[in-house]
Amino acid sequence: MEIKKTSLNKLHQSNNAKFVEFAGYEMPIQYSKGIIEEHKFTRSNSGIFDVSHMGQLFIYGDESLTEELEKIFPLDLKNLKQNCSKYSFLMNEDAGIYDDLIITKIEEGYLIILNAACKDKDFEILSNLLGSKFKMNLENNRSLIAIQGPKSVEILNSILNGVDQLSFMTGNWFDSDNQKLFVTRSGYTGEDGFEISISNDKAEKFVENLIEKGAQLIGLGARDTLRLEAGLCLYGHELDINKTPVEANLRWAISKSRLSNGGFIGSKKIMNQMQDGASQIRVGIKPEGRLIAREKTKIFDDTDKQIGEITSGTFGPSVNGPIAMGYVDKEFSKVDTKILLEVRGKKHPANVCALPFYKKNYVKGVN
Amino acid sequence: MSEVKFSKEHEWIKLEGDVATIGITKHATEMLGDIVFAELPEKGSNVEKDGTAGVVESTKAASDVYTPVSGEVVDTNQSIVDDPAKINEDPEGDAWFFKLKIKDTSELDTLMNKEEYDKFAKETSS
Numbered sequence: 496m497e498i499k500k501t502s503l504n505k506l507h508q509s510n511n512a513k514f515v516e517f518a519g520y521e522m523p524i525q526y527s528k529g530i531i532e533e534h535k536f537t538r539s540n541s542g543i544f545d546v547s548h549m550g551q552l553f554i555y556g557d558e559s560l561t562e563e564l565e566k567i568f569p570l571d572l573k574n575l576k577q578n579c580s581k582y583s584f585l586m587n588e589d590a591g592i593y594d595d596l597i598i599t600k601i602e603e604g605y606l607i608i609l610n611a612a613c614k615d616k617d618f619e620i621l622s623n624l625l626g627s628k629f630k631m632n633l634e635n636n637r638s639l640i641a642i643q644g645p646k647s648v649e650i651l652n653s654i655l656n657g658v659d660q661l662s663f664m665t666g667n668w669f670d671s672d673n674q675k676l677f678v679t680r681s682g683y684t685g686e687d688g689f690e691i692s693i694s695n696d697k698a699e700k701f702v703e704n705l706i707e708k709g710a711q712l713i714g715l716g717a718r719d720t721l722r723l724e725a726g727l728c729l730y731g732h733e734l735d736i737n738k739t740p741v742e743a744n745l746r747w748a749i750s751k752s753r754l755s756n757g758g759f760i761g762s763k764k765i766m767n768q769m770q771d772g773a774s775q776i777r778v779g780i781k782p783e784g785r786l787i788a789r790e791k792t793k794i795f796d797d798t799d800k801q802i803g804e805i806t807s808g809t810f811g812p813s814v815n816g817p818i819a820m821g822y823v824d825k826e827f828s829k830v831d832t833k834i835l836l837e838v839r840g841k842k843h844p845a846n847v848c849a850l851p852f853y854k855k856n857y858v859k860g861v862n
Numbered sequence: 863m864s865e866v867k868f869s870k871e872h873e874w875i876k877l878e879g880d881v882a883t884i885g886i887t888k889h890a891t892e893m894l895g896d897i898v899f900a901e902l903p904e905k906g907s908n909v910e911k912d913g914t915a916g917v918v919e920s921t922k923a924a925s926d927v928y929t930p931v932s933g934e935v936v937d938t939n940q941s942i943v944d945d946p947a948k949i950n951e952d953p954e955g956d957a958w959f960f961k962l963k964i965k966d967t968s969e970l971d972t973l974m975n976k977e978e979y980d981k982f983a984k985e986t987s988s
């Protein structure tokens with residue numbers, strides 16, 4: 496299959512991007528300054544991320560769509576206000592996660608942002624569940640651009656007046672250059688920021704404008720270190736079809752009002768696990784010293800019994816040390832529990848720690 | 863002082879007397895990106911030509927460091943373990959990895975000179 500390119504591919508090239516293939520797309524892993532500089536720039540200034548490979552699924556419908564979606568997602572969608580967003584999951588009957596996503600109620604129905612590697616399968620699953628009653632459109636004509644970091648609000652507001660009025664996890668349509676952009680105040684870095692859905696033919700000019708105002712392009716490499724410092728899950732690593740939201744320590748994302756009656760896919764398993772607890776749970780892990788424990792690193796207790804596995808691990812530039820997330824047996828999930836990580840045949844000490852590693856700077860919102 | 867030689871695994875080696883200083887090339891650091899961890903062989907240990915003799919990790923991935931010749935490790939550069947970013951700053955100078963008392967100088971003959979290595983690096987990275 497031919498590798499796909501986003502509408503910003505030329506702009507990445509002219510900014511000396513190093514490319515990798517990610518979910519079938521040629522994406523920038525970093526630019527000339529490198530991951531650490533890009534990471535720190537995002538934390539102190541404003542970083543632009545091309546996330547156009549992600550799925551933008553528009554589903555059109557009225558209250559009957561809300562009812563149908565409540566049979567799928569563990570959310571109180573009836574009480575979700577227009578232009579408000581929620582983090583959620585598409586699950587199977589065993590509460591295994593097909594994908595994690597952001598769903599926003601819009602005037603016409605719902606907008607769901609899906610992971611690039613999952614979007615086609617998600618579309619198929621949702622089409623089967625919803626039947627032909629509702630018009631669904633997995634957009635090919637729109638790019639998705641994230642702008643993240645403390646200076647982002649000022650920069651974006653100078654182009655799209657009024658975005659500074661959005662609170663965290665809300666969105667709205669804005670006009671620019673004779674077209675409609677959908678902007679949400681959200682992100683994946685632990686910083687204040689926005690995600691902008693814009694038609695492909697306008698995307699490059701829009702990003703050039705952001706760069707002129709002082710923001711810089713940031714690659715997927717720094718996106719990964721930023722999200723890991725923020726303690727956020729990455730599908731295919733912390734989350735997959737064999738993990739449930741309770742195991743992933745994401746109970747907060749399940750609407751309380753949905754727990755008493757269930758009625759969404761996977762609700763039985765979720766309700767059982769909420770009561771009895773899960774046998775393994777996602778935790779933050781800090782190796783002692785400078786050692787980096789990467790994905791698939793085995794975790795042991797002091798009796799040489801394997802108690803879990805790392806799902807993501809790297810060097811955190813803002814933490815200035817190694818950080819990781821992984822799953823451990825629940826009796827080892829308490830903060831400050833001593834564990835051992837097997838790296839290159841040797842066991843190294845580490846500690847279970849609270850998430851996030853880096854404190855969030857989100858603007859207070861309505862949620 | 864002898865000429866600096868290069869391996870296909872992107873190490874450089876400089877021989878002074880029977881002691882060789884070994885590090886990774888600038889080209890290697892450019893491919894790796896920001897280096898955040900380094901592990902060196904133990905002083906007094908023996909390493910075999912083309913065997914692993916250390917590890918470097920960038921923000922992206924871990925890579926083995928190989929020794930281009932056999933010998934006994936007589937010195938290691940603790941400063942790159944304490945501050946791995948030095949490897950990006952001066953890979954072919956202050957940020958050397960380890961020194962070997964080499965067994966067989968003829969092993970050096972299999973390695974590339976600067977011109978050959980530059981050509982090799984250019985061809986393999988495109």
